[in-house]
Amino acid sequence: MNSRMHSALPVVVTWSLLLGLVGLPSCTSGPKRGDGAIEYAIAIHGGAGTIDRNAPAERLQAYREAMTRALTLGRDMLAAGSSALDVCEAVVRTLEDDPLFNAGKGAVFNDAGQHELDASIMDGSTLRCGAVAGVRTVRHPITLARKVMTETRHVLLAGDGADAFAKGMGVELVENSWFDTPRRRRSLERALEQRDRRGALVPPRDRRLDYGTVGCVVRDRQGNLAAATSTGGMTAKRWGRIGDSPILGAGNYADKNAAISCTGTGEEFIRHAIARSVTARMEFGGRSLEDAAHAVVHDVLRKGDGGLIAVDKDGNIATPFNSSGMYRAMADSRGRFDIAIFADEK
Numbered sequence: 001m002n003s004r005m006h007s008a009l010p011v012v013v014t015w016s017l018l019l020g021l022v023g024l025p026s027c028t029s030g031p032k033r034g035d036g037a038i039e040y041a042i043a044i045h046g047g048a049g050t051i052d053r054n055a056p057a058e059r060l061q062a063y064r065e066a067m068t069r070a071l072t073l074g075r076d077m078l079a080a081g082s083s084a085l086d087v088c089e090a091v092v093r094t095l096e097d098d099p100l101f102n103a104g105k106g107a108v109f110n111d112a113g114q115h116e117l118d119a120s121i122m123d124g125s126t127l128r129c130g131a132v133a134g135v136r137t138v139r140h141p142i143t144l145a146r147k148v149m150t151e152t153r154h155v156l157l158a159g160d161g162a163d164a165f166a167k168g169m170g171v172e173l174v175e176n177s178w179f180d181t182p183r184r185r186r187s188l189e190r191a192l193e194q195r196d197r198r199g200a201l202v203p204p205r206d207r208r209l210d211y212g213t214v215g216c217v218v219r220d221r222q223g224n225l226a227a228a229t230s231t232g233g234m235t236a237k238r239w240g241r242i243g244d245s246p247i248l249g250a251g252n253y254a255d256k257n258a259a260i261s262c263t264g265t266g267e268e269f270i271r272h273a274i275a276r277s278v279t280a281r282m283e284f285g286g287r288s289l290e291d292a293a294h295a296v297v298h299d300v301l302r303k304g305d306g307g308l309i310a311v312d313k314d315g316n317i318a319t320p321f322n323s324s325g326m327y328r329a330m331a332d333s334r335g336r337f338d339i340a341i342f343a344d345e346k
Helices: 015-020 057-079 084-096 141-151 159-169 182-192 266-271 274-285 289-300
Strands: 041-049 117-123 129-135 156-158 214-219 225-231 252-254 258-264 306-312 325-332 337-342
Touching: 041 057, 041 084, 041 306, 057 084, 057 214, 057 325, 057 337, 084 117, 084 141, 084 214, 084 225, 117 141, 117 252, 129 141, 129 159, 141 159, 141 225, 156 159, 214 306, 225 252, 225 258, 252 274, 258 266, 258 274, 258 289, 266 274, 274 289, 274 306, 289 306, 306 325
Parallel strands: 041 258, 129 156
Antiparallel strands: 041 214, 041 325, 117 129, 117 225, 214 225, 214 258, 252 258, 258 306, 325 337
8 A cells, every 4th residue: 555545445446456456655644643632443353372582583583574564554544433343354354364463364374275264353332243154165254254244144164054155145165275375284284194093183382373364343433343353274174173263252243342253262162151251351341442352361361371352432452462472453542553462562
């Protein structure tokens, strides 16, 4: 994106134009920093895990640039008056197309050398939600998840049924091999080498094989909240494994109090219903977003399990994690525009 494209996107915009405008802007573009009520706020994550601070500088910079592009898109849509749901879907679509992340293009392989993708989206103002799990041919699982929400009386469709629904809905389909990347193929090969004496796979020693789940939480100008999460799951996963990302209340949730998107060890987020636990602490315990999110991540989850992003009804943002890093980005109507990876970055 060049400097002439920095103005706010119009409210009505086609997907091709919307996604075509994504580029790397200056972080100083957008509203000036100031006081007053927050009119809109957005947070994005690109996964949490054992992120190596000593990774090549150009690789870390690539992640920062990708997060900047996605955040700019979301912020500009919000500034133009777009709804929280539209922003969540648009931002996650861009991340699903970025091979840096474990969602869409660049998703991890299962143990059979294929891709099975999960996603969910939720409208906090109505509790309407949709999710898909184990889809194999859908370029943008987050769009299919929204179709489940708007075009069916169901919440979650999985496997062959979800792929069949995708064909009927006319969403963009691709060959399963379209999601391949050499980096994820190497990760699968390393994971398959790690077997016990019986030949069964063991948890990978290098947890970087899995990270990259993407998510977006938004508070729009109308005060509505929404959350969206998309993932390729766990490297070398077996038997149709489904993690937390498509499970509403575990990896993704939005209500009148806050919107939450999680990333990390999915089984733990499911066991503790992490996303809903944040809003429940706010609703029934009177906790602030910051306190509730911090308690759930640091007092309930184990160290290294991951983190979450959250925004509340007032536009406050929280991004706690207990791993070595989490790709994250935050912006609001006061002019905030922050990109970070490691814990000591503010």
